[in-house]
Amino acid sequence: MEVKTSLLDNMIGVGDMVLLEPLSEDTFIENLKKRFDHNEIYTYIGSVVISMNPYKSLPIYTAEKVEEYRNRNFYELSPHIYALADEAYRSLRDQDKDQCILITGESGAGKTEASKFVMSYVAAVCGKGQEVNKVKEQLLQSNPVLEAFGNAKTVRNDNSSRFGKYMDIEFDFKGDPIGGVISNYLLEKSRVVKQTRGERNFHIFYQLLSGASDDLLKKLKLDRDFSKYNYLSLDSATVNGLDDAASFRTVRNAMQIVGFMEDEVQSILELVAAVLKLGNIEFKPESRVNEFDESRVKDKNDLKEMCELLGIEQFVLERAFSFRTVEAKMEKVSTTLNVAQAYYARDALAKNLYSRLFSWLVNRINESIKAQTKKPKKVMGVLDIYGFEIFEDNSFEQFIINYCNEKLQQIFIELTLREEQEEYVREGIEWTNIEYFNNAIICDLIENNKTGILAMLDEECLRPGTVTDETFLDKLNTVCAEHQHFESRQSKNSKFLTDHSLPHNCFRIQHYAGKVLYRAEGFVDKNNDLLYRDLSQAMYKANHSLMKLLFPEGNPAKVNLKRPPTAGFQFKASVGTLMKNLLTKNPNYIRCIKPNDKKAAHIFTDSLVCHQVRYLGLMENVRVRRAGYAFRQAYESCLERYKMLCKQTWPQWKGPAREGVKVLLTSLQLHAEEFAYGRSKIFIRNPRTLFFLEEKRRQCLEDLAALIQKIYRGWKCRTHFLLMKKSQVVVSAWYRRFAQQKKYQNIRCSALVVQSFIRGWKARKLLRELKHKKRCEQAVTTISAFWHGTQVRREYRKFFRANAGRKIYDFTIQRIMQKYFLGLKKTMPSMSPIDKSWPSRPYGFLDGTHKELRRVFHLWRCKKYCSQFTVEKKATYEEKLAASELFKDKKALYPSSVGQPFKGDYVEITKNPKYQKLNSLAEDKVLLADVVSKINRANGKGAPRIFLLTKKSLVLADQKTGQVKASVPLLDLSSVSVSTQNDGFFALKLKEGAVSAAKGDFLLSSDRLIEIITKLHRTGAASADRNQIKIDISDEFLVQFKQDKVCVKFIHGTPKNGNSVACKRKNNRLLEVSVPSP
Ligand SMILES: Nc1ncnc2c1ncn2[C@@H]1O[C@H](COP(=O)(O)OP(=O)(O)O)[C@@H](O)[C@H]1O
């Protein structure tokens, strides 16, 4: 029967000590060692986890590991604390069973670390969500705060918990965390005032001094230097691997997450500072008064600062350190304190202050993390309590701690050993009794209400008269002398009279984990835990709200004369409650073992481990497990779980569950000794058998799942198929219909085509026949018409022959003329007088008519055109006509003037004020005004002049001033001479003897020569009283200069300066005018 599980496969040594073969203490230790050497620090004894402290970080706490162990069977994977945490969490969530995780072991064995792993695992696998995450974070972050205030470096552990801690994590029905409650047990407060060599005070003092900002330290009136404080041991002030400053930041951050207010944190730090200050207060003896020793504060500076910090009046505190008031029966007696008493009072105050602060912190955290709902909760308790302690010098604290461990061992025995055996008896299963050591007897020695050590200590403390540690020891010696586990030199038991290892002032108890020697000194004091009322009243008077809260008994209004319960009593009571609490829960054990005393990795000290294995009772544990059965389960749940493994029990078993299980297991053919049938439970001897059942079940479930899958898939496929089939029928019906439709349409189309062809053919045939018939009829008609015509013509020919020719001719001519005129009408040219086009003539005999029509049309067109003219336009055209008559084909300049309109006034003489005078000369009308070039008669050079032509005269005037240079009446003008060339040169010839002719004829030049001369000519022609001005056009003419006659001759040349003419006087007789070549 091979079951594949990783717990059993590839194991280093044996993963579960129950399977160890052969079983002996040596093999047990050997197995632990082998596993430890391979970094396998966890080993099972059944469901108990043994954890070896590796003293080094191992990669086995990663998120992947969490996933690996999540929801897996406990024995499925290699041993791990996560497997235990998962098992506990799942049975809490799924079976509603409250759980507790009991972590035991020596100081430094890894309990606190284990508790953190458990918590972080549960946090990782439980539900998620904003609210849940906040709760988780708060629960996890309570650890750093409590560790800072409650942990310290000891010789065994650099981060040793100096208080016991039990934390209940509360879950809702879904398994989501909703809150928690922390209980703390007996803080080792003596550490506040004194530490043994190599140890430190609580972490928070060092963290505050290293990590606080200068500002904060100043506020708290503290100095960063550790050596300034009496309460801080110096030899191990700094610890390797501990960064106090960083831890301080972590703690403050954690406090914030847990929900501490800023002012609360401030108050807490003030109290921490006050404790440090308190340690620095020193006393000196004062002179005796009334025969009592008195003391005074030595240096009041620290006292003053402390009082300032807490808001206490200095004299109140000072007095509380010097006097002690005892009240009894309404009487107040005040006694002075000597130096030793003053120191005692100071230390008592420091210890009380710190431990009360710690308890307040726990309560405050509880306040923050408590569940916000009243609904039923499931609880998982995690107990991390100080381990068994055996020091060289053991005192009251060790006694109390070891008592607590005895009680835990009791629970372990109760639940695992006794409970197991009793269950076998209850179930009626054959059982060979296993001997184990029951430590109830030791518990009784300590806690018995009458004869127990704690009861006697209380008795001594409450007894009137002188009570000392010696009287207490005496009492123990008398009462406990007979007890097997009590040893004392002075007891009546003569056994120890000569035992020198047992000093007189000590007693020894044989704990389940070994013998421990306790020194009686300090027991009474520590149990009393007295704080003088004067001090608590002084503290109550402080102007500091937290301080007031910590010392309620200092309130004078509530003076309570009853003694407070002793420390031992309180502890016993709280341990009692804890035990009751634990007994209601399903326990899960983690038993921590320390491999060596050096806090070193890789060292395995056999003797040390052996010692722990022994006192933890691990061998007995294994034996009970092996003798018994590894697994048990009620018949009903067993049947429910495995019924699918057998045909008879699946799916329902009708008979009693026990029978069903029997049938089931028998059918599986397992060895009979593997099982025992109890009254209500089935017991399975070997975990392997269980694994086998589980594996079978898993396979069977797989098969069942496959079956369900198969049926479901079959059903699904069939439904799908039917649907497809139905769809296919519909589709094919539609398709067939469509195909038939198509086919029918095709046939119909073809029929129509054939039909149309046939009809067409028939129609064409009919048409042909009809046409033929019609042609025949026409032919007949034509022939008969011809025949008829011939006959008629034959008959009438004699009447027509005389004048038919003439008539036909006229008719034809008429037709031709008609056609000609109608054609002409259509092709008539445009109405523009310059349009030269004219349609061509169709017949030669119409040539004359055609030309005549063209002339007539043109004349008519011109007349039409002229009739549109206004008077001005008409005058303009007349002028243009006159110019044409004068110069056309006579002067080369003429064509360029045709396109230029004759404006007349080019210098705007009427508008220009300069020419006002000139204008007035014109009387009524300026015919022409323009700038011309007057040519000097002597040298031929030109000068600009205004040329003004009026009806009666022409005037030459200065261009700039308008001053008249010469005025010539038109009557004096005989003729004008111009060249045939393309120039503007002209000569005005005057009549001989005229007044204006004194200097001779005028030679002028203008581009507008054509206009000037035309106007001059027309003005002359218009007036009746003078002869018309003659125009000579010739390239050589004579002009009269004074007496001389000069010949003006035009030659071709290149006139300079872009002028059109250049005149040069050659001699007295000749003036040469160069004009541009044509
Ligand atoms: N599982 C672990 N892995 C690594 N180091 C561990 C582990 N358990 C314990 N340690 C180391 O041992 C030291 C002491 O452990 P701790 O839990 O404080 O002991 P205890 O609470 O039993 O006194 C820790 O500070 C840590 O350095």
Ligand SMILES: [Mg+2]
């Ligand atoms: Mg611890």
